[in-house]
Amino acid sequence: MTAFVVYLLTIAGIYGIMSLSLSLQYGQTGLVNFGQIGLFMVGAYASAALTVVAGWPIILGAIAGVAAAALFGVLMALPIGDLRQDYWAIATLAAAELIRVVFLNATLGDPYVGASYGVSGIPSPLLELIPDGSYGWFYLALVGLCAAGCYGVVIWACRSPFGRVLKSLREGGDEVAQALGKEVRRARISAMALGGAIAGLGGVLFAHYIGYIDPTYFLPLETFLVWAMVILGGSGNHLGALGGALIIQIINNGTRFLNLPDQFAALRMVLIGVLIILVILYMPKGLIPERRRRYGGRNAARR
Amino acid sequence: MITQILINSLIRGSELALLAVGLTMIYDVLRFPSFVHVEFGTVGAFIAFSISSILPFGPITAIVIGGCAAMVIGGALGVASDRLIFSRLRDATPIILMVASFGLAFVFRFGSQAIWGASPQSFPLPLMRSWSVLGGRLAPQSAAIIIATVISMLVFYFLLNRTRLGIAMRATADDADLSEASGAYSERIIRVVWFIGAGFAALGGILIGVATQVQPNMGYAVILPVFAAAIFGGIGNPYGAVLGAMVIGLAENVGLAINWAALLQPLGLVDTDYLAIPVGYKQAIPFALLIFMLLFRPQGLLGRKST
Amino acid sequence: MLLAVENISKRFGGLVALDNVSLTVRQGSIFGLVGPNGSGKTTLVNLISGFLRPTRGRVLFEGKEIQNRAPDQIARTGLCRTFQITLNPQRMTVMENMLLGATAQYGERIIAAALRPGRVRQQEQQNLQRAWELLEMVHLERHADEYAGSLSGGQKKLLALVQVLMAEPHLILLDEPVAGVNPRLIEDIVKVIVQLREQGHTFLVIEHNMQVVRRMCDEICVLDMGQVLAQGEPEEVLARDDVLRAYISAGGDIAQAGDPDAAPTETTP
Numbered sequence: 001m002t003a004f005v006v007y008l009l010t011i012a013g014i015y016g017i018m019s020l021s022l023s024l025q026y027g028q029t030g031l032v033n034f035g036q037i038g039l040f041m042v043g044a045y046a047s048a049a050l051t052v053v054a055g056w057p058i059i060l061g062a063i064a065g066v067a068a069a070a071l072f073g074v075l076m077a078l079p080i081g082d083l084r085q086d087y088w089a090i091a092t093l094a095a096a097e098l099i100r101v102v103f104l105n106a107t108l109g110d111p112y113v114g115a116s117y118g119v120s121g122i123p124s125p126l127l128e129l130i131p132d133g134s135y136g137w138f139y140l141a142l143v144g145l146c147a148a149g150c151y152g153v154v155i156w157a158c159r160s161p162f163g164r165v166l167k168s169l170r171e172g173g174d175e176v177a178q179a180l181g182k183e184v185r186r187a188r189i190s191a192m193a194l195g196g197a198i199a200g201l202g203g204v205l206f207a208h209y210i211g212y213i214d215p216t217y218f219l220p221l222e223t224f225l226v227w228a229m230v231i232l233g234g235s236g237n238h239l240g241a242l243g244g245a246l247i248i249q250i251i252n253n254g255t256r257f258l259n260l261p262d263q264f265a266a267l268r269m270v271l272i273g274v275l276i277i278l279v280i281l282y283m284p285k286g287l288i289p290e291r292r293r294r295y296g297g298r299n300a301a302r303r
Numbered sequence: 304m305i306t307q308i309l310i311n312s313l314i315r316g317s318e319l320a321l322l323a324v325g326l327t328m329i330y331d332v333l334r335f336p337s338f339v340h341v342e343f344g345t346v347g348a349f350i351a352f353s354i355s356s357i358l359p360f361g362p363i364t365a366i367v368i369g370g371c372a373a374m375v376i377g378g379a380l381g382v383a384s385d386r387l388i389f390s391r392l393r394d395a396t397p398i399i400l401m402v403a404s405f406g407l408a409f410v411f412r413f414g415s416q417a418i419w420g421a422s423p424q425s426f427p428l429p430l431m432r433s434w435s436v437l438g439g440r441l442a443p444q445s446a447a448i449i450i451a452t453v454i455s456m457l458v459f460y461f462l463l464n465r466t467r468l469g470i471a472m473r474a475t476a477d478d479a480d481l482s483e484a485s486g487a488y489s490e491r492i493i494r495v496v497w498f499i500g501a502g503f504a505a506l507g508g509i510l511i512g513v514a515t516q517v518q519p520n521m522g523y524a525v526i527l528p529v530f531a532a533a534i535f536g537g538i539g540n541p542y543g544a545v546l547g548a549m550v551i552g553l554a555e556n557v558g559l560a561i562n563w564a565a566l567l568q569p570l571g572l573v574d575t576d577y578l579a580i581p582v583g584y585k586q587a588i589p590f591a592l593l594i595f596m597l598l599f600r601p602q603g604l605l606g607r608k609s610t
Numbered sequence: 611m612l613l614a615v616e617n618i619s620k621r622f623g624g625l626v627a628l629d630n631v632s633l634t635v636r637q638g639s640i641f642g643l644v645g646p647n648g649s650g651k652t653t654l655v656n657l658i659s660g661f662l663r664p665t666r667g668r669v670l671f672e673g674k675e676i677q678n679r680a681p682d683q684i685a686r687t688g689l690c691r692t693f694q695i696t697l698n699p700q701r702m703t704v705m706e707n708m709l710l711g712a713t714a715q716y717g718e719r720i721i722a723a724a725l726r727p728g729r730v731r732q733q734e735q736q737n738l739q740r741a742w743e744l745l746e747m748v749h750l751e752r753h754a755d756e757y758a759g760s761l762s763g764g765q766k767k768l769l770a771l772v773q774v775l776m777a778e779p780h781l782i783l784l785d786e787p788v789a790g791v792n793p794r795l796i797e798d799i800v801k802v803i804v805q806l807r808e809q810g811h812t813f814l815v816i817e818h819n820m821q822v823v824r825r826m827c828d829e830i831c832v833l834d835m836g837q838v839l840a841q842g843e844p845e846e847v848l849a850r851d852d853v854l855r856a857y858i859s860a861g862g863d864i865a866q867a868g869d870p871d872a873a874p875t876e877t878t879p
Binding site: 157160161162164165167168170171172173175176177178179180181182183184186187190194236290292293294295296 | 659661680681682683685686690691692693697698699700701702703705706709710711713715716717718719720721723730733734738754755757773774777
Binding site: 030032079082083084085086087088089090091093094095097098101102104105224227228231262263264266267268269270272273274275276277280281284 | 335336388391392395397398399401402403405406407408409410412413414416417418420421519527530531534581583584586587590591593594597598601
């Protein structure tokens with residue numbers, strides 16, 4: 001039971017990192033990324049392939065995974081300005097699926113690594129140093145640390161003048177920001193790079209935790225679960241994104257140990273769907289609404 | 304060989320066409336891409352399957368009756384979705400509508416799984432021998448799919464051009480073109496569009512179920528090809544959507560059959576004599592086409608709408 | 611000359627929106643751009659601010675050609691604009707809007723912001739200081755922490771005006787600064803604009819309200835069907851017969867256009 005709770009919290013933490021990434025992209029910048037899982041997948045695959053096939057140390061594989069996902073984010077960002085919002089959303093969904101089909105077909109060096117065989121034997125960090133029974137706790141702490149770090153980065157970025165520009169893109173669109181002299185394209189590319197890097201870190205943590213990945217882990221369904229987390233938690237509030245991740249993962253995984261029949265498993269997803277609809281209809285700001293930043297009076301500024 | 308490719312393309316195109324027609328109409332009238340649309344196909348297929356399995360008739364009669372009933376129920380589900388959810392979000396941004404639509408897609412897809420189970424089921428069709436058509440093979444149920452699609456499109460054409468409501472709808476569409484205004488459609492037209500769109504989607508799902516199997520993720524599996532077909536035809540253009548569906552069907556089948564080396568070698572791009580797209584990448588063809596269209600020709604091939 | 615528009619033409623397909631328009635704006639003046647609806651005023655402002663490219667002709671700002679530059683580039687060189695319908699980010703507070711208005715912010719590039727946090731903080735303090743001063747000038751300081759979307763129509767216009775001032779622009783294009791604003795606030799807005807001119811700011815203003823035009827403009831240009839109909843001092847130009855006729859044939863009326871109640875109300879508070 002304890003092991004299960006540790007597992008659940010670890011997965012929730014990894015998805016919390018994912019939803020922080022989406023919170024930055026959608027909550028702050030207004031970008032409707034329906035290919036979120038693609039960023040996660042690129043991070044996971046890059047790190048897994050480099051550590052398993054090329055034999056890189058885990059830390060270098062992780063850095064490469066984060067960088068690869070950031071690069072994918074930049075690629076996704078390139079056409080945003082020229083595309084209608086809904087078209088970009090569909091295009092991102094298609095792009096993530098396209099990458100997934102490539103991973104489903106391409107072998108990675110070895111004919112039995114990659115493709116539908118997946119990548120197995122992904123090493124776990126510091127496995128030999130941690131006493132046997134407590135590795136789960138160690139990894140939970142690692143994920144928690146990473147989630148806290150990502151939270152800090154996202155909060156910092158959103159409170160900076162950079163974050164203000166992102167918010168103006170969400171609220172006013174390109175015209176207003178351009179009229180105010182903002183480099184719209186650069187800001188969006190930066191946002192997607194940062195969002196990609198964070199989601200990529202989630203993917204890296206996922207790959208080295210589970211130890212085995214294949215393309216079935218990265219279905220578009222996962223993207224929509226991350227959306228549910230952000231919408232439920234409150235888009236525009238990054239703490240809400242973390243809370244949403246915990247709630248959705250408890251619904252999604254929390255009853256797994258009960259060994260209920262398949263059809264009950266489907267009901268969990270129905271519940272998530274109903275939650276999304278109810279939140280949109282009756283609580284559009286989510287559990288923790290976006291906070292206004294207060295500057296106080298003039299005297300506060302002088303102090 | 305070529306005949307077979309064309310037959311297979313036509314079958315695939317027919318499967319996608321009905322789903323794409325409804326999607327493009329709802330997209331046009333409500334101005335958001337509905338991610339729940341293909342799930343009306345899933346639910347419709349399951350309902351048709353359930354009804355046909357309890358009817359005391361021969362399998363083909365039962366499937367036809369079950370299919371008609373499922374279309375009506377699917378259409379009604381579409382109208383109910385609008386009344387309960389989307390009508391309350393008329394002023395919302397397309398983003399919110401998209402998110403609501405995939406929330407509802409979860410409900411339909413996994414609701415189907417909860418009711419009917421995750422394992423694939425087949426309509427109880429008798430074993431039928433394929434016909435030989437101009438050197439290709441065509442299974443009777445595939446022929447039925449093509450015929451059902453053609454009949455549906457004729458009915459659709461009649462509705463749009465010969466009924467008062469259809470004419471009113473087209474007039475609104477033309478006005479909306481001029482004024483660029485959303486919310487131009489009356490609530491009555493919106494309801495009818497949901498009914499027809501979801502009903503056609505249900506039929507599309509039934510046809511896919513007849514051709515292959517009925518399972519909870521069958522609608523989800525075609526969501527991107529259906530989007531590709533609708534975008535290809537130009538959003539708001541039902542005939543374009545049918546054409547788009549045929550193009551996607553053709554691209555999937557022809558793309559695999561082509562020896563790309565013959566095309567690329569003269570350009571000096573490859574130095575092998577044979578280069579084909581591996582079968583595993585077949586499903587990627589519509590994804591790639593979709594991205595290409597969105598980037599370079601979002602108004603579609605026929606381009607009725609420029610927005 | 612601060613701004614010189616030279617022989618600008620703009621076609622949209624077969625439609626000629628602007629035909630060989632030239633005008634110059636002097637440093638420290640308020641230049642009015644008037645004319646009936648559809649005469650090409652907003653098109654001209656969009657051309658000057660870089661949102662449209664001219665089919666022919668040049669735009670010189672401080673002696674440099676700017677007609678091929680991107681809007682954000684133009685804004686950063688000191689030519690800033692507001693919009694007819696105030697598009698200020700609604701779910702950002704008034705103060706956030708103000709801080710957004712400042713250009714050349716070091717912290718708007720994420721890597722720079724990460725590398726030099728001290729410098730970003732310092733710049734932010736300076737901008738905050740200036741924002742308070744400007745908000746006090748238009749009496750919006752009490753609303754600093756409210757969402758811009760919750761302001762009244764007139765307050766939004768004021769916010770758009772002072773937000774642009776955050777960029778310390780050399781020339782400000784105002785697209786109907788008093789449209790849809792109640793008479794008392796119109797008075798405030800006009801006073802602020804005139805006061806800013808006294809401080810040396812330069813404006814190019816599109817305005818329908820002829821009383822306002824008469825009161826504050828040093829020079830005006832009347833556009834009709836994409837062409838310059840008349841240019842010169844407001845009283846002189848507005849008394850001309852052809853100008854009157856242009857308004858009347860366009861269904862408008864100068865006397866009525868001067869009536870605040872008849873002002874078009876694009877922005878409902």
